[in-house]
Amino acid sequence: METGTEKEAGEIGAMSYDLDFWKYKDGTRLQHQEVYERLSNGDQVDGLEPLPIPEIIAAVTSAFSAGWEHSDEETWEGGDRGTFQIFTTPQFFRFDCYGMEDQDMNRLIEIGISFGCPLYDPQVGKWYDSG
Numbered sequence: 250m251e252t253g254t255e256k257e258a259g260e261i262g263a264m265s266y267d268l269d270f271w272k273y274k275d276g277t278r279l280q281h282q283e284v285y286e287r288l289s290n291g292d293q294v295d296g297l298e299p300l301p302i303p304e305i306i307a308a309v310t311s312a313f314s315a316g317w318e319h320s321d322e323e324t325w326e327g328g329d330r331g332t333f334q335i336f337t338t339p340q341f342f343r344f345d346c347y348g349m350e351d352q353d354m355n356r357l358i359e360i361g362i363s364f365g366c367p368l369y370d371p372q373v374g375k376w377y378d379s380g
Contacts (some may be wrong), residue, residue: 268344268357270358272298281376288341289296296342302363305342308360309335313353328354342366 269285277296287294310319317327326332331349334344344357358368367378 264348266346266349266354266372268346268354268361269341269369269371270300270343270364271363271369272300272343272364272366276342280372285369285371287341288338289336291338293338294340299339300342300366301338302337302339303344305360305364306335308363309357312360313361333357335349359363 259332269288269318271284271288271294273279274296277333279294279296282298288297309325311325313319313325316330317325319325323336324332324334327349331347331352332343333346333349333353337343342361344354346357361368367376369376
């Protein structure tokens with residue numbers, strides 16, 4: 250299924266990149282960059298849904314079990330495939346990705362989407378909402 254959020258080969262490459270996810274309550278839309286900044290600071294934002302963070306982490310752990318070392322509660326290391334860390338609040342999760350392959354980053358995006366959370370890409374200031 251084409252979601253419009255997949256990263257093209259070579260688009261991300263070996264640099265660091267972060268992938269951010271939250272879910273607005275029905276009928277709510279705010280300034281995405283402002284929401285991103287507040288959530289990244291650990292703030293709670295009115296108008297957002299609470300997220301099932303333990304289930305999201307379980308999905309990540311399952312998807313990245315083969316060939317990835319889960320070195321602590323927040324870090325997965327994949328050797329030549331890169332490393333990522335997850336930052337969470339009750340309303341937000343962010344993957345900080347370092348030297349990861351595009352296909353692995355797309356798996357993280359698909360996990361976010363599977364929980365009803367569109368991707369926000371702060372590197373380009375774009376909210377990928379299919380609705």
